[in-house]
Amino acid sequence: MLSNHLQNGIETARLVWSRLPSSEEGERTEIELPSHSRGAESLDYEVIENYAYREAQAQRGKLWVSYYVVLKWLFSLIIGIGTGLAAVFINLAVENFSGWKYAATFSIIQHSYFVGFLVYILFNLGLVFSSVYIVTKFAPAAAGSGIPEIKGYLNGVDTPGILLFRTLIGKVFGSIGSVGGGLALGKEGPLVHTGACIASLLGQGGSKRYHLSSKWVRVFESDRDRRDLVTCGCAAGVAAAFRAPVGGVLFALEEVTSWWRSQLMWRVFFTSAVVAVVVRSAMNWCKSGKCGHFGSGGFIIWDISGGQEDYSFQELLPMAIIGVIGGLLGALFNQLTLFITSWRRKYLHKKGNRIKILEVCIISLVTSVISFGLPLLRRCSACPDSEMSPGIECPRPPGTDGNFVNFYCAKDSEYNDLATIFFNTQDDAIRNLFSAKTFHEYSAQSLVIFLVMFYSLAVVTFGTAVPAGQFVPGIMIGSTYGRLVGMLVVKFYRKLNVEEGTYALLGAASFLGGSMRMTVSLCVIMVEITNNLKLLPLIMLVLLISKAVGDFFNKGLYEEQAQLRGIPLLESRPKLYMRNMTAKEASKNQKVVSFPRVVKVGNIVSVLRSNKHNGYPVVDQGQNGETLVIGLILRSHLLVLLQSKMDFQNSPFPCDMRGINRHNFSDFVKPVSSKGMSIEEIHLTEDELELYLDLAPFLNPSPYIVPEDMSLAKVYNLFRQLGLRHIFVVPRPSRVIGLITRKDLLLEERDHSATTELQSTSVRSQHPLLDSLLNQE
């Protein structure tokens, strides 16, 4: 009878995957990763809910629960400290490399511009090569910003390798090379990824591969725990990158997480606060000059407190125009990068790592030539009158990182406005663009040249095989056209107290808004990095406009990139067509493969080989002979059972579940960032294939169900809000046993003295169905 069941099951094999266009499968492999990680599956966000696991959990005492809570907070602390230190290390290294580079170049060009040019190019090339070499050879998942992948991870899609220890190392050292090498990219996105990696490694108790693992810290088995840690890590990354702790919390909330719980906010907040303290302490320590060139520069804090404090209503028009420009240029940026990345993935990167390295080196050469060459062609301007503008040092003294750079000028009292922004570190260039009380420092021509060239470089650099963030390039682009608009305003509204630097800031906000489409978090980050709250309403206005304009054309940068990488993000709203479709229609082409409760091992193997499903219903006979769905068994759990062979039995009858404690529960925990086992890797003898396996202790006895004619939009909401991975579509029920309303959920605990609230993994549940199954024996 059992094999009959199974035969039916196999015959009615569900064909979900075959319905998908085959290109979808293909696209997923385009992720720049080693071939062994092809076609990776999405993570299972449902908590492990089988009987055996719960039994193991139940054996843990109260002490374990306290240990778990303490560890959760300890990990948040460690994530904060770790991310803070990583940020300090990256900044320190970048500032020092850049410092040496410019110091060397400036001292050499006193004698020969040509030799200086060569040294500058080679220095950049060396750094960029080190970066791309590390990434391509050692940590391919460290390329790019990593934010789309992290967003995917938190939405439920696992990109292989994205949270490994090697990726962390590659990201940190790759960032130093690519940013220090003067490419048109930033170090902020990579820092978010770094924070997420640190968090994930902590969550899985270290890296097994490098023997850095300890079983004492391996208590976070559920994906929810790990996801929470990664959320903390993201917030820590933003907090560290911008020294913006509140911005970090909001970024994690608005941009990254898919399932936010207000309890988590408290822990994320703590992590961000720790980062702020760590970074601040490190910078205080560096003040005494122990950190080389890392001093005033480094962390992006552009204090514009000396700028415009007030604004008049006439200025709202030019500010609105900045918003519109930001929306247009941002949307264009998203579109262009999408095209180029897609082309690159299709043609260029398929040819192997050499092409990737060559590509980055060529881009580095072009960047160096442009940033050195264009200022050479530009005529110098005379320094502003020192009596009219006190406090301005022009030109800046040699060996410092100030404004008004003297580069290829005939006279000593001249400065090169294009070199001030182009032949400088990005942090300093932004500081110069934001600077107040420096009217007419830049000519419109220089700004336009810079805007066009830098925009093109940013577009081309995006998507190469180096760690790359888009925040700082975005701020550079935005502040350039912002300052241009500011210059026009100064020219037309002569009487107003206008600061060009303020317009540059608004421009930066508008471009980021137009490209990344963040709202509240971006606003708070802009306020925190400029340390000026008074401009908040203006930043809000500009962001509102630029996001609205950008949304008219395409999706945000991260969404576009996630889509391109085949990371299927579930949006927060169901699509319109889903309202006209029922759950049954959505699954009508499927044939459901189900298992009976006790199943022959050979049959499991053949089912697992014949399809790629990740979950199978388990059906059993009730007491009156009718069929009953008793739960969901996951493919990954079946593979664990097949591999361990411990639970194989000779009889085709249900086992005694009270004896199930042989499994180490952590067997069922899927390793982070790996593909997991494959059925092909499991070898079973002929004799073993003839044995039986009782699935009851290992299945999830109550998966979520929906009636067949529920609209797909409602199903979508259920799926999305609860972060599910499988929903059973079942026939319309024949009767209602009870109704659950608010009142039923608000009953006081009667004889339940326990008041602490725990994660769902750590407590034993009773399941009457299973108990009744037990009692049948």
Place this chain on the structure above:
Amino acid sequence: MLSNHLQNGIETARLVWSRLPSSEEGERTEIELPSHSRGAESLDYEVIENYAYREAQAQRGKLWVSYYVVLKWLFSLIIGIGTGLAAVFINLAVENFSGWKYAATFSIIQHSYFVGFLVYILFNLGLVFSSVYIVTKFAPAAAGSGIPEIKGYLNGVDTPGILLFRTLIGKVFGSIGSVGGGLALGKEGPLVHTGACIASLLGQGGSKRYHLSSKWVRVFESDRDRRDLVTCGCAAGVAAAFRAPVGGVLFALEEVTSWWRSQLMWRVFFTSAVVAVVVRSAMNWCKSGKCGHFGSGGFIIWDISGGQEDYSFQELLPMAIIGVIGGLLGALFNQLTLFITSWRRKYLHKKGNRIKILEVCIISLVTSVISFGLPLLRRCSACPDSEMSPGIECPRPPGTDGNFVNFYCAKDSEYNDLATIFFNTQDDAIRNLFSAKTFHEYSAQSLVIFLVMFYSLAVVTFGTAVPAGQFVPGIMIGSTYGRLVGMLVVKFYRKLNVEEGTYALLGAASFLGGSMRMTVSLCVIMVEITNNLKLLPLIMLVLLISKAVGDFFNKGLYEEQAQLRGIPLLESRPKLYMRNMTAKEASKNQKVVSFPRVVKVGNIVSVLRSNKHNGYPVVDQGQNGETLVIGLILRSHLLVLLQSKMDFQNSPFPCDMRGINRHNFSDFVKPVSSKGMSIEEIHLTEDELELYLDLAPFLNPSPYIVPEDMSLAKVYNLFRQLGLRHIFVVPRPSRVIGLITRKDLLLEERDHSATTELQSTSVRSQHPLLDSLLNQE
């Protein structure tokens, strides 16, 4: 056969409500409201999903959808402007009343302290009396802060009268009286309520009672739309109260809403930005002196930019101590106010409005006597040396609102430190407590006296029948002990650059954290009102400690108060005991009352009379004779149908659903903030009771279902995350028709050209079950 069905239904009447302790029912009526609104029901957050409603929706064209979207944003704009103007109006009135009061008192005490005392007392008494009179006679729901009720509304519990036009008016004018009258309460909580009222009135298209309603703006029928508007209103209220737009968004997110959608963030943000611009414009307009005493004071912005910029590690210990004190005093405050409010509700307020008015007047007298009398008993101090502390005017010139108040002093060059904080408006007192560069302004004795007296007054005042916020009193209490700690730090760590004002700020944050238990939003609000970002890590530290300490003792102020008022908030986490309980067990004492598809009117009436359930399953016979649950019918919809009588039919057979367009869909929309119809109000003739009603067009065909042995914790998550009101517990399914996975939800829209995403109310859905029912006829 049908009546058989029904007889069964009635016999098996579900007794959910009877299981609840009767005191719970009683408690709900203790809400200070007119008796006609007793025992109000919670709102239904499920979208109206019956066939008739969808038919009506489907008839609306694309134009209607655009109109709907435009109106949504227009309303956000209007909410922002309205709340901003309300805030300006309240502040203007309060500042002017207070200004006149203190000006009059100070000019009279030049001649006679006794007459001045009398004038001061009477002025306060008059203002407070006007407030309590308005509230008790006209708008009883305007008493208190309103935040627990709004929180309840957004969680799904409707407190009657909380969002009416009269409540709005009562709140605005009541706040002016109670705050202007010098009671120990603030105007910030009431402003949040004001914003919510404005939003709700807009959402329902004005107030019907005062003929301010227009059908053109009555398009927000679903509770979700209205809830979204109220969320915007809350954020606007906070943004207006503190001039903290980001804080407003975060407050709405963290503290108020239960179901947050990231799309909403964008609109809430917009509303907050509008408020910021409105308030700023109004204040600019007032700068020219057109607003009387409203000038430098008014909106709470305590600029401490002149204060401490840096902190050393030795200071972290006293700061941590401030956090601990804040946690302890905050938890004590919550506990004391809970006891007093509970006592007041049980004994005092049952005796009628006269007692309420008398109570408030006595508290006003006591407050006036203490705030005038205690400074009189205090010895004056000599002014600080004007050469040592430049920029300090001591004593302040007569007629201004500065620091160093000369009150009952022997010499002109003296000031009374207790009068500086006690005999002053709260805004000025806080400004003085936060002030930098004013070392040794206060004696420890004065601060301790003030702390004890003001803490007691705040506890006693809380829960009286006037609009009352707890933010400003909390800041007053916190900054007092904060400054005390600061004085100790100055004394012990002599060498450090310590500002007492900074400690006062941290104290304020710690008390609010210890009492309200907010984290991120409070932090951002504190930063925005002090306009100083550098203290952010310190504020975070203090908040972390104070919240942790407070959580050790009890729940947050708003949760405690909501519980006391019988507002059953669903927390975001299920209780521990729910993990050990199944859905069946949770509903095992219930007897489910279900209706057949076509039912006799008389039977409906008797079922509705015999129990209080809000939803009933509808069961029909399938084609093979088996029973099938075809949906859920709401009590409120049944009442609408019984009242209209339009759909009554003679035959006991199903009707033709294609003809169902007679109902105006808005009939099914429950009016906001009212109890709705009662079965007793509907009168039917004997003949009508013999007619039949086909329920199929009016039921929700696919309510959410759970299998009987799902753990209650999982059910809770489903209920809470989706904001449901009814879940059917059904038997374990016999088979699985299909599995829905991420892939099924990510299919590209095939022939569905529409790409716009809409609210679920505005689009027609097909329901095959209903169609098949139709085809049976």
